[in-house]
Amino acid sequence: MMRINALAEVSPIDGGGNCRLALTDEDMHGRNLVVDWMRECGLEISVDAVGNIIGTWNVGAGAPVMSGSHIDTVRTGGRFDGCYGVLAALEVIQTCQQAGITPPRPLAVGVFTDEEGARFAPDMLGSLVYVGGMPLEEALDVIAIDGAKLGDELVRIGYAGVTPCPGPIPHAFVELHIEQGPMLEANGVRIGAVTSVQGISWQEVTIVGQSNHAGTTPMSLRHDPALVAAEITVFVRQLAKEMGGDQVCTVGKIDLHPNLTNVVAAKATITLDVRNTDDVLLNQAEAKIAEFLQVVASAENVQITTRKLVRFEPVKFDERVIDCIEEIAKQQGNTVQRMPSGAGHDAQMLARVCPSGMIFVPSVKGISHNAAEFTETVDLIAGANILLHTMLSLTTLEPTSELTN
Numbered sequence: 001m002m003r004i005n006a007l008a009e010v011s012p013i014d015g016g017g018n019c020r021l022a023l024t025d026e027d028m029h030g031r032n033l034v035v036d037w038m039r040e041c042g043l044e045i046s047v048d049a050v051g052n053i054i055g056t057w058n059v060g061a062g063a064p065v066m067s068g069s070h071i072d073t074v075r076t077g078g079r080f081d082g083c084y085g086v087l088a089a090l091e092v093i094q095t096c097q098q099a100g101i102t103p104p105r106p107l108a109v110g111v112f113t114d115e116e117g118a119r120f121a122p123d124m125l126g127s128l129v130y131v132g133g134m135p136l137e138e139a140l141d142v143i144a145i146d147g148a149k150l151g152d153e154l155v156r157i158g159y160a161g162v163t164p165c166p167g168p169i170p171h172a173f174v175e176l177h178i179e180q181g182p183m184l185e186a187n188g189v190r191i192g193a194v195t196s197v198q199g200i201s202w203q204e205v206t207i208v209g210q211s212n213h214a215g216t217t218p219m220s221l222r223h224d225p226a227l228v229a230a231e232i233t234v235f236v237r238q239l240a241k242e243m244g245g246d247q248v249c250t251v252g253k254i255d256l257h258p259n260l261t262n263v264v265a266a267k268a269t270i271t272l273d274v275r276n277t278d279d280v281l282l283n284q285a286e287a288k289i290a291e292f293l294q295v296v297a298s299a300e301n302v303q304i305t306t307r308k309l310v311r312f313e314p315v316k317f318d319e320r321v322i323d324c325i326e327e328i329a330k331q332q333g334n335t336v337q338r339m340p341s342g343a344g345h346d347a348q349m350l351a352r353v354c355p356s357g358m359i360f361v362p363s364v365k366g367i368s369h370n371a372a373e374f375t376e377t378v379d380l381i382a383g384a385n386i387l388l389h390t391m392l393s394l395t396t397l398e399p400t401s402e403l404t405n
């Protein structure tokens with residue numbers, strides 16, 4: 001808790017949260033602090049070419065059981081999203097060291113670059129590169145929403161490391177995270193044993209119309225990108241409602257140009273975040289949106305172009321890891337439920353290369369990506385204890401020849 005609060009002192013925003021967009025000066029200060037703490041625990045630290053920081057407690061033999069998460073935040077982030085997972089993993093190692101527990105294989109903590117995708121798309125970029133899902137060169141060339149290049153920003157903040165990507169495959173990976181949604185609290189359950197992560201589709205939609213005088217242009221002669229942006233926003237809300245189930249759709253960003261009171265906009269740029277646990281349904285939602293874009297474009301006589309930012313299929317976690325988390329949570333006297341994750345996480349990338357899973361603790365009122373994000377200390381501690389025993393238990397997990405993702 002002390003480390004969570006200390007990290008939250010780096011780049012604070014009103015309301016107790018953080019703005020630590022990936023590879024900004026604020027991210028650099030946060031990284032420096034975590035690296036200092038890793039050093040204090042005697043971890044061997046490696047920084048790879050995409051800036052992922054891996055701290056390893058080199059005990060025993062073989063590939064490490066790894067935990068970890070991210071410390072970058074969205075612009076209006078809370079203090080727990082990601083940071084909790086990184087700092088709890090460090091706490092697990094320190095606790096073992098202090099208690100004289102020597103695991104049969106190394107334990108490692110990963111701090112993955114740009115999990116949020118709020119500055120550089122896609123989200124989970126660092127862990128994606130770590131597992132070989134995106135070539136390093138492509139990642140280094142990604143341009144931020146502020147125009148900066150990822151590779152240049154890594155060099156600028158001193159985190160363009162020398163360790164090659166993809167990184168070494170861990171024996172197993174487990175990530176502890178706040179739920180960021182309302183289910184655990186609503187069900188009065190303390191621990192979520194995460195079964196899967198839903199598929200994610202992000203696209204940027206650019207609408208170009210005819211900019212003109214707001215007072216003199218008759219309504220019937222307008223080609224208004226602002227109207228079309230609003231219609232798309234309403235459409236995706238209705239689509240999610242009609243599809244029901246796990247379907248969610250969000251327009252989180254709207255930029256109008258020139259963005260002036262008395263000017264019909266020339267251009268609108270919006271983002272669509274569309275998710276479903278079922279990839280077939282996610283494909284259907286994407287197709288319906290594409291169809292609607294054509295319909296509104298011709299109705300208002302504007303040009304619409306789209307740019308894919310992210311497309312990740314749903315991911316299932318390893319049954320043995322899920323069972324292990326569930327069992328340990330119960331043994332420690334917690335209520336526990338199996339549940340999918342609505343948010344994207346680094347563990348979904350690690351699941352491509354090693355047995356992986358996640359532990360959730362409740363988010364008060366289900367609020368996240370918001371400075372008001374909060375989890376009770378008693379829940380944070382329960383989650384960290386389960387992480388400790390899960391990591392130790394996974395050190396003896398039998399290797400599998402086949403992975404599901």
Ligand code: GLV
Binds near residue numbers: 115342343344
């Ligand atoms: C990552 O936090 C995401 O799910 O958008």
Ligand code: MN
Binds near residue numbers: 070081115344345
């Ligand atoms: Mn997170």
Ligand code: MN
Binds near residue numbers: 081369
């Ligand atoms: Mn997040």
